[in-house]
Amino acid sequence: MAALDSGDRASVTIKTWVEDGTPVVSLSGELDLTNAEHVRSVISDALSGQTARLVFDMSGVQFMDSSGIALLASAIRKVQEVELRNPTPIVRRLVELTGLAGILRITP
Amino acid sequence: MALMSPPDGGTAGSRGLVRGRKALLAAIAVLVVGLVITGTLAVVTFRGHQRTEKTLLALQTTLIADAGEAEDQLYVEDHLGAAATLAAATDGDVATFRRAMSTSVGTGEPFVTGSLWRLSGSSLQLMTQVGGEPLVPVTAALLRQAAASKTFVVTELAAGDALRLGFAAAASGPDGTFVAYAEEALPAGRRISEPAGSPVAQLNLAVYLGRSQDSAALLETDSSAPLPLRGTTYTTQIPFGNTFLTITTSPRSSLSGTTGQILPWAIVGGGLLVTVLAALLTERLVRRRESAEQLTGEISRLYMEQRSVAETLQHALLPQQLPDIPGMEIAVRYLAGASGVDIGGDWYDVVQLDDHRFVFIVGDVSGRGVRAAAVMASLQFVGRAFAQEGYPPATILDRLSRSVDIARDGHFATVLCGLADIDAHTVVLANAGHLPPLLLSGDDAHFVTVNPGPPVGIPGPVPLASAEVKTAANDVLIAYTDGLVERRGEILDAGLERLQEAASKDYSSLDDMLSGIVTELSADTPTDDIALIGLKWLR
Numbered sequence: 001m002a003a004l005d006s007g008d009r010a011s012v013t014i015k016t017w018v019e020d021g022t023p024v025v026s027l028s029g030e031l032d033l034t035n036a037e038h039v040r041s042v043i044s045d046a047l048s049g050q051t052a053r054l055v056f057d058m059s060g061v062q063f064m065d066s067s068g069i070a071l072l073a074s075a076i077r078k079v080q081e082v083e084l085r086n087p088t089p090i091v092r093r094l095v096e097l098t099g100l101a102g103i104l105r106i107t108p
Numbered sequence: 109m110a111l112m113s114p115p116d117g118g119t120a121g122s123r124g125l126v127r128g129r130k131a132l133l134a135a136i137a138v139l140v141v142g143l144v145i146t147g148t149l150a151v152v153t154f155r156g157h158q159r160t161e162k163t164l165l166a167l168q169t170t171l172i173a174d175a176g177e178a179e180d181q182l183y184v185e186d187h188l189g190a191a192a193t194l195a196a197a198t199d200g201d202v203a204t205f206r207r208a209m210s211t212s213v214g215t216g217e218p219f220v221t222g223s224l225w226r227l228s229g230s231s232l233q234l235m236t237q238v239g240g241e242p243l244v245p246v247t248a249a250l251l252r253q254a255a256a257s258k259t260f261v262v263t264e265l266a267a268g269d270a271l272r273l274g275f276a277a278a279a280s281g282p283d284g285t286f287v288a289y290a291e292e293a294l295p296a297g298r299r300i301s302e303p304a305g306s307p308v309a310q311l312n313l314a315v316y317l318g319r320s321q322d323s324a325a326l327l328e329t330d331s332s333a334p335l336p337l338r339g340t341t342y343t344t345q346i347p348f349g350n351t352f353l354t355i356t357t358s359p360r361s362s363l364s365g366t367t368g369q370i371l372p373w374a375i376v377g378g379g380l381l382v383t384v385l386a387a388l389l390t391e392r393l394v395r396r397r398e399s400a401e402q403l404t405g406e407i408s409r410l411y412m413e414q415r416s417v418a419e420t421l422q423h424a425l426l427p428q429q430l431p432d433i434p435g436m437e438i439a440v441r442y443l444a445g446a447s448g449v450d451i452g453g454d455w456y457d458v459v460q461l462d463d464h465r466f467v468f469i470v471g472d473v474s475g476r477g478v479r480a481a482a483v484m485a486s487l488q489f490v491g492r493a494f495a496q497e498g499y500p501p502a503t504i505l506d507r508l509s510r511s512v513d514i515a516r517d518g519h520f521a522t523v524l525c526g527l528a529d530i531d532a533h534t535v536v537l538a539n540a541g542h543l544p545p546l547l548l549s550g551d552d553a554h555f556v557t558v559n560p561g562p563p564v565g566i567p568g569p570v571p572l573a574s575a576e577v578k579t580a581a582n583d584v585l586i587a588y589t590d591g592l593v594e595r596r597g598e599i600l601d602a603g604l605e606r607l608q609e610a611a612s613k614d615y616s617s618l619d620d621m622l623s624g625i626v627t628e629l630s631a632d633t634p635t636d637d638i639a640l641i642g643l644k645w646l647r
Binding site for chain 1: 474513518520542543563565566567568594597598599635636
């Protein structure tokens with residue numbers, strides 16, 4: 001599943017799939033205030049069933065602001081473990097600054 | 109409440125009046141233009157019709173003149189003129205004259221009477237007479253006039269009700285001059301009637317002797333209308349003997365058919381109808397557009413009002429006055445972002461504990477809107493309450509974490525909390541996911557990185573860490589929300605660097621410094637709210 005934004009919104013591509021029973025959300029592009037709500041709704045649609053774990057693959061995220069943190073924060077509260085896979089330096093920096101590094105499983 | 113109060117009645121009323129008048133003016137303009145066009149078209153059509161009528165009338169009148177009246181001229185010349193010529197050639201042979209006149213004098217013929225006169229010197233001699241008696245005795249003057257004229261002479265004769273035209277034509281022979289004289293009876297009362305099929309039937313016709321249209325000169329008419337003819341008329345004059353016949357006509361009905369006659373009136377009627385409809389339509393359209401405009405204005409006014417209410421609420425939630433703490437200078441800034449009517453959840457607070465200790469808090473509730481503001485309000489009250497109880501910053505943040513839950517409230521908050529002891533020259537800081545404060549000490553400016561815990565509202569297994577920072581006189585600590593440093597499409601560290609640079613410049617006061625920082629860092633149209641607090645140690 002993919003969604004591509006254009007126009008006033010920042011451009012983000014969302015892909016979701018299931019890996020050994022764990023949903024994986026792959027984000028690439030830019031994630032900010034202009035499209036955070038859209039991304040959130042796409043993700044919550046994808047997470048229809050109950051799941052204990054959730055993986056965010058952030059390898060393609062070129063830019064993220066505090067809206068992305070809000071996205072991760074709400075995910076953390078919904079499942080037992082949130083894995084942040086391949087965070088780019090921008091994502092890693094933001095996660096560290098906002099104290100989420102301690103409650104996320106960051107790989108590698 | 110201001111939001112609920114109806115719009116000002118007077119203003120709305122006068123606006124309505126202006127609106128109505130504008131629509132009316134537009135309708136009147138359309139009406140005037142429509143009337144002018146209709147009138148012009150009608151006049152042009154009417155003129156066109158009149159021109160056509162006149163042309164047709166001229167054409168028919170010329171035909172009549174050529175066919176009818178000119179024939180009279182020829183007839184008189186052919187018969188009377190010929191008789192005179194014969195007489196001159198035959199030396200006044202009476203039999204020849206009588207034979208010549210036999211076809212034109214008598215019952216059913218044009219002439220009532222005819223006679224032949226010999227003119228020699230000053231003597232006049234009646235040679236013979238055919239038909240009836242002349243209406244009045246033939247005068248010598250008339251005969252002499254005929255003898256002097258190149259063509260026949262015409263005179264009008266009247267006796268009682270009887271009217272006649274007298275003609276005299278002269279011809280000179282070797283034995284003298286002979287004058288042939290004849291009279292033609294005019295119709296009774298000078299009235300003639302044309303048969304229905306005649307081309308003259310649709311015209312009023314009046315024939316005058318001479319060039320004038322005096323009633324005395326009238327020879328014959330078929331008009332029931334008073335003379336002289338009025339309205340559309342055409343007059344032509346044709347030579348008749350030594351004088352002229354003036355023929356005047358006017359149409360009895362439209363010569364070019366009824367369409368031409370009706371058309372101007374049809375245009376007037378149709379034009380008026382279309383004009384009135386267009387005016388009504390214009391009035392309605394203008395009115396409708398204006399009410400749409402007014403609606404737009406109303407919506408934008410309500411929007412602005414709502415926005416202003418939200419901003420008022422936001423400002424009301426922030427401390428109206430900061431405590432005056434000896435040994436400290438404190439300044440704050442709050443800038444609302446331009447994100448529609450939604451207010452943000454940024455806040456700051458300063459709580460004095462005693463004469464040398466105080467707690468400061470800077471927080472940012474995620475998301476926007478009234479709910480975010482409500483979460484902010486509750487966090488502010490809880491934070492203030494626990495601060496006043498003298499709890500250390502890490503504990504205050506832990507307590508805050510219990511009053512908001514992202515799963516329940518949909519919001520979380522990043523909060524920085526510090527407890528300053530002015531006498532001990534220390535600040536104890538705890539950080540729940542908030543951006544690190546900037547400490548300016550001498551020439552040095554660095555971010556105080558306290559190992560941050562997760563934002564309040566997101567439960568984390570790790571107990572919050574706290575760190576102690578030493579302070580000296582003239583040190584400045586700046587805490588802020590992310591609206592100050594975040595810019596779309598830019599990494600956070602760039603914003604932090606900008607802040608570091610802006611704060612390191614020379615300022616005359618702490619207040620100046622905050623103004624400078626805000627000017628330097630806030631975008632032209634900041635989307636997010638900005639809360640900023642500056643603390644300066646005076647000792």
